[in-house]
Amino acid sequence: MKKYDVIIIGWGKGGKTLANKLGLSNKKVAIIEKDPKMVGGTCINVGCLPTKSYTHYSHVFVETSKLGYKTSYETGKKAYVKTLKHKLEFVKKLNQKNFELLNKNKNVDIYMGSAKFLSDYEVEVNLNSNKKKVKLTAKNIIIGTGSVSRKLNIEGAAKSRFVKYSNDILNLRTLPKKLLVVGAGFIGLEFASYFANFGTQVTVAQYNSDFMPNEDKEDSKFILDTLKKQGIKFEFNTTCEKFKDLKSQVQVSLSNKTKKYKEKFDAVLISAGRIPNTLNLGLENTKIKVLDNKAIEVNKYLQTNVKGIYAIGDVKGGPMFTYISLDDYRIVSDQLLKTKKNRNLDNRPLVPTNVFIRPSFARVGLNLKQAKELNLQGCYAKTILTSSIPKAHVINELEGFNKLIFNKQNQLIGVSLFSYVAHEIVNVFSLMIQNKMTFEEIKDYIYSHPVYTEMLNDL
The missing domain is CATH 3.50.50.60 (FAD/NAD(P)-binding domain)
Known part of the structure; x- marks a missing residue:
């Protein structure tokens, strides 16, 4: 039985960042990952980054038609293959980069294999390389095994090649x-x-x-x-x-x-949809509480009902975003390194949402529907159509809207954006909401030109 200060199960965004930080802080860390192709997590390998590569180049392909180039399925097929090649190349590089990040950390031991709890503080790893089993123990264990696609029980689905x-x-x-x-x-x-x-x-x-x-x-x-x-x-x-x-x-x-x-x-x-990945972890051998939706139950510090055992990222349920996993790392890091920052779920900053369609949709804070459900009186919306923004005409992307929600004190409490740059500027609005900026402050701010955000002068 090999002893560590911390065992981390899963090499996702939160897990790898936490492993590196703890290792640099002279904690002895073991990180376990069963799939070499998933080093770095879902986001860089099969999630956010590869999908956004397809999204970006598909937009570029559409843009060529505005310059008079003919676009069709046949030309799209060629563009798709080139995008696939690019995707495979950069995912491989990022996967290797994530491996090297921890491989060079002298306080982090890497175990490529499947992890299974034997008891609350004991984990067995079935190594990929030689199928041998090794036993590890630590007073602090972090579960960051992510999520998996929800399977549908439709006749023929499991066997279909398509x-x-x-x-x-x-x-x-x-x-x-x-x-x-x-x-x-x-x-x-x-x-x-x-x-x-x-x-x-x-x-x-x-x-x-x-x-x-x-x-x-x-x-x-x-x-x-x-x-x-x-x-x-x-x-x-x-x-x-x-x-x-x-x-x-x-x-x-x-x-x-x-x-x-x-x-x-x-x-x-x-x-x-996706469900927390808790299958085959041996959680039945522990006192760790798992909810009906397969998520691991945690408190505001992401600790399970078993002291010293934490769950981060998708596996704990809730919003399944890479940036949530990264913020989970901050919460657990503060706990393990005793920084006394008291970062927790209750004081977490606003969480923006992006949907990478054409144009992008993004939202942060409340919309009018939610404000009504919370019985907030006097809330109102100001909407600016993208077609009224000079920069939209410059790049010929006129579709969309930009909707700002204010409370009766005229403070910004939410935005819903459907525009070419919604996924970028939503983060600026998040800061505005966090700082309780008012209608007048936002309207009378000096914005550069020609840019999307200068639309706010026209509120």
Whole structure:
């Protein structure tokens, strides 16, 4: 049994950052990762970064049509293959960079293998290299095993060559001519958007009538109408009942309130959300409490019900974002290094949300719907259409809106943005909300020109 100060299970954003920080602080650390291809976590390998690469280059492809170049499925297919090549190259580099970060830290031992709890403070690692098992112990253990795609129990899905989840579809070698996306959540919409940009005929099937149900109704409708104009087909109140592989396509049996029908697709993406990855961790051998949704229960300091054992990132449930995992690292680091900063979930700063469609959607703080639900009186919205912004005309990106929510004290409490740079400027608005800036302060600020944010002078 080898003893450590800290054992970290999972090499994601929070886990690797914490391991490096603790190692540099002279703590003896063990980090365990079962999949070499996941060193660095979901974000750099099969999540945020590779998908945003496709998003970016699909936008570039669309932009060429504004200069008179012909865009079609055939030209999109070539652009897609070049993007795939770029994606594979930079993901490999980042994966290696993340490995080297900890490999050069003399206080961090790396174990490539599967971790399993034997008891509260004992972990067994089944090593990938030689299948030998080693036992480790520590008074502090961090669980950062992330999340996995939710599987749907649809006939034929498990055996189909054409049915994919988010991890798999990133590596499709050729651009599908027809794609079915099952699920209209944020992840599904991002994939639907970039495939459509490259020229794929995309259909999104949603089992109910929901589309961005947490947003203000008029905002959701604006975004849905925009995506439809881009050629994305939406089938609401529609369920997939069966997948049947043909020679080069998959036949999908679908049904809605009025009919049952079959349609052929080159690929299917099942995007039904993600669930915490707690399977096969041996948590049943511990006193660690796991909730019904598979998430590990934690307090405001991310400690489980077992002293010294923490859960960070997706595995604890809640918003599943890389930047949440990074902030989780800060909370746990403060606890283990006793910095007395008292960082915790209760005093966490505002968390922005981005959806990388075309144009981007981003939000931070409250929208009008949420303000009403909280019974906040006197709240009002100021909306600026993107088409009224000079910079939007410069780059010929006129679609979208920019909606600011103020309380009765005229303080900014939220923004909903649907514009070319929404994902960037949302962070500026987050700071404005955090600093309780007022309508007049925001309106009369000096912004440079020509930029998107100068729209605020026109509030």
